[in-house]
Amino acid sequence: MEYKLISIWNTFGALAAIIVINSLIQRWRTFTVARSRGCKPAPRHRQRDPFFGLDFFVQSMKASLGRRRMEWTRSLFLKHGRTFQVTNFGKEFIFTIEPTNVQSVMALDFESWGLEPLRLPAVDPYIGPGVFTTDGRFWSHARAQVKPILSKGEFSDLSRLEHHFQNLLHLVPRDGSPIDVQPLLEQMGTDVVSEFLLGESIGLLTENSSVDQKEFMSALSDADAGCGKRFLLGKLRVFFPDKKFDKACEVVHSYVDQKIDAYFKSVADGKNTADENERLVLLNELAKQTDDRKLIRSQVLNVLQAAEDGASIVISNTLFFLSRNPKVLETLREEVASIGGQTPTYDVLKSMKYLRRVINESLRLLPLPPNNSRVALKDTVLPTGGGSDGKAPIFVKKGMMYITNSYILHRDEDLWGTDADEFKPERWETQRQGWHYQAFGGGPRTCPGQGLVLTQISYVLVRLLQEFKTIESRDERPWLEKIKLTMCNGNGVVLGFVS
Numbered sequence: 001m002e003y004k005l006i007s008i009w010n011t012f013g014a015l016a017a018i019i020v021i022n023s024l025i026q027r028w029r030t031f032t033v034a035r036s037r038g039c040k041p042a043p044r045h046r047q048r049d050p051f052f053g054l055d056f057f058v059q060s061m062k063a064s065l066g067r068r069r070m071e072w073t074r075s076l077f078l079k080h081g082r083t084f085q086v087t088n089f090g091k092e093f094i095f096t097i098e099p100t101n102v103q104s105v106m107a108l109d110f111e112s113w114g115l116e117p118l119r120l121p122a123v124d125p126y127i128g129p130g131v132f133t134t135d136g137r138f139w140s141h142a143r144a145q146v147k148p149i150l151s152k153g154e155f156s157d158l159s160r161l162e163h164h165f166q167n168l169l170h171l172v173p174r175d176g177s178p179i180d181v182q183p184l185l186e187q188m189g190t191d192v193v194s195e196f197l198l199g200e201s202i203g204l205l206t207e208n209s210s211v212d213q214k215e216f217m218s219a220l221s222d223a224d225a226g227c228g229k230r231f232l233l234g235k236l237r238v239f240f241p242d243k244k245f246d247k248a249c250e251v252v253h254s255y256v257d258q259k260i261d262a263y264f265k266s267v268a269d270g271k272n273t274a275d276e277n278e279r280l281v282l283l284n285e286l287a288k289q290t291d292d293r294k295l296i297r298s299q300v301l302n303v304l305q306a307a308e309d310g311a312s313i314v315i316s317n318t319l320f321f322l323s324r325n326p327k328v329l330e331t332l333r334e335e336v337a338s339i340g341g342q343t344p345t346y347d348v349l350k351s352m353k354y355l356r357r358v359i360n361e362s363l364r365l366l367p368l369p370p371n372n373s374r375v376a377l378k379d380t381v382l383p384t385g386g387g388s389d390g391k392a393p394i395f396v397k398k399g400m401m402y403i404t405n406s407y408i409l410h411r412d413e414d415l416w417g418t419d420a421d422e423f424k425p426e427r428w429e430t431q432r433q434g435w436h437y438q439a440f441g442g443g444p445r446t447c448p449g450q451g452l453v454l455t456q457i458s459y460v461l462v463r464l465l466q467e468f469k470t471i472e473s474r475d476e477r478p479w480l481e482k483i484k485l486t487m488c489n490g491n492g493v494v495l496g497f498v499s
């Protein structure tokens with residue numbers, strides 16, 4: 001008996017020793033790598049609770065609730081410089097708006113950083129693994145599946161977009177009376193995206209959604225809200241079952257699965273032949289590549305999550321800026337007039353240089369999403385931001401979080417000039433899109449929907465200018481942040497249109 005006890009103690013002792021030695025070896029490796037690469041720590045944000053960082057978490061929650069998250073984060077960068085480190089809810093975070101670091105994370109040192117551990121556990125029961133939620137080989141495969149389809153979407157027939165635009169026009173008063181266009185554009189965005197993704201528009205603008213579609217929409221919003229809570233709870237989510245979320249996932253899955261089944265049935269019935277003029281639908285295109293129904297569903301929902309209300313928010317924000325910058329509006333109007341009264345084609349839109357500058361500028365001042373984050377998948381180094389001069393490389397331990405804030409990066413006066421906060425499309429005559437412009441990300445994970453969405457945004461803006469001779473602001477209030485995954489105007493965008 002005594003012998004057995006001694007041997008158990010010896011085993012425990014040996015295990016403990018191995019763990020301690022292993023940890024010391026790791027620390028030594030860390031130290032030597034950091035020293036050999038000349039690494040120095042980033043400036044550290046002073047905290048009352050440096051161990052768990054609860055104070056930082058509470059402050060960031062307060063700033064979010066007060067709709068001043070961007071300005072609060074900006075004040076931290078003004079205090080610390082372009083890079084700083086903080087403990088937040090028990091995790092180490094590096095905040096940086098240093099373009100060299102952005103380039104390193106997004107492109108040069110791409111393999112060392114990932115987002116799957118941040119996103120997938122929270123959203124897995126809803127959207128599952130796909131292009132938006134995974135890393136590594138699964139991600140490359142998922143991306144290779146959707147990217148060519150989204151690229152093809154850039155050139156697709158604009159007559160469908162005109163159809164949705166006409167539905168929007170019916171709801172816009174033409175006598176200059178005030179209307180908040182943001183929710184209308186959001187509805188139009190959902191109609192467009194649902195048609196492209198699933199082959200059938202939800203019909204929000206025409207108010208002719210079926211019972212199934214209404215149920216689907218309401219489930220999407222419950223599932224989004226559920227994911228928000230799951231993000232906040234982190235690993236604690238297992239202790240908080242959420243029946244509403246589970247039900248919402250079931251409804252969403254069943255709706256998408258019906259569409260997948262319908263596609264395969266139509267193929268089996270010989271109805272869906274390869275027709276050159278067939279409308280481009282993501283679900284159908286995916287189903288041509290694989291018969292793995294679960295993967296098709298995940299990929300469709302991944303793209304839905306990424307596409308969200310992107311186009312509608314950018315159009316709303318751009319109208320907000322145009323209505324408050326009459327000179328810019330006038331110059332854009334001249335360009336629109338130069339193409340004549342016809343509905344624009346893809347090539348015409350592509351040729352409109354000033355329009356593109358206006359959109360670039362809108363996305364510079366109000367990027368969506370405002371933040372882009374990653375987690376270090378292994379020990380690595382950020383090229384700059386450490387030491388007292390902020391120029392030394394920074395050693396990053398596996399598990400550390402990286403956050404770049406495009407809203408602040410895009411307003412950095414050293415990078416954009418002293419007029420960085422002003423809406424000036426003219427700056428794009430000479431400005432190039434480097435790593436200091438993160439509207440669509442960069443590197444291997446750059447937004448694959450960029451071309452498609454820019455065509456849509458351009459089309460709607462041109463058509464609005466063709467339809468209305470006056471577009472004026474009907475609201476004195478400033479732009480107010482409202483952050484979900486993306487960021488829109490919490491005051492809405494209230495305008496007056498005269499035809």
Ligand code: HEM
Pocket residue numbers: 106131132143146150302303306307308310311314368369372438439440441442444445446447448449450452453
């Ligand atoms: C103006 C609207 C949009 C903006 C500003 C935007 C911007 C972005 C950004 C910043 C990323 C993150 C890149 C990263 O993680 O580094 C992203 C990813 C993505 N976007 Fe967009 N996006 C927009 C619209 C769309 C649309 C309409 C679609 C699809 C139809 C789309 C599909 C995707 C996908 C699938 C990803 C994930 C790519 C990956 O991780 O490989 N986006 N987008």
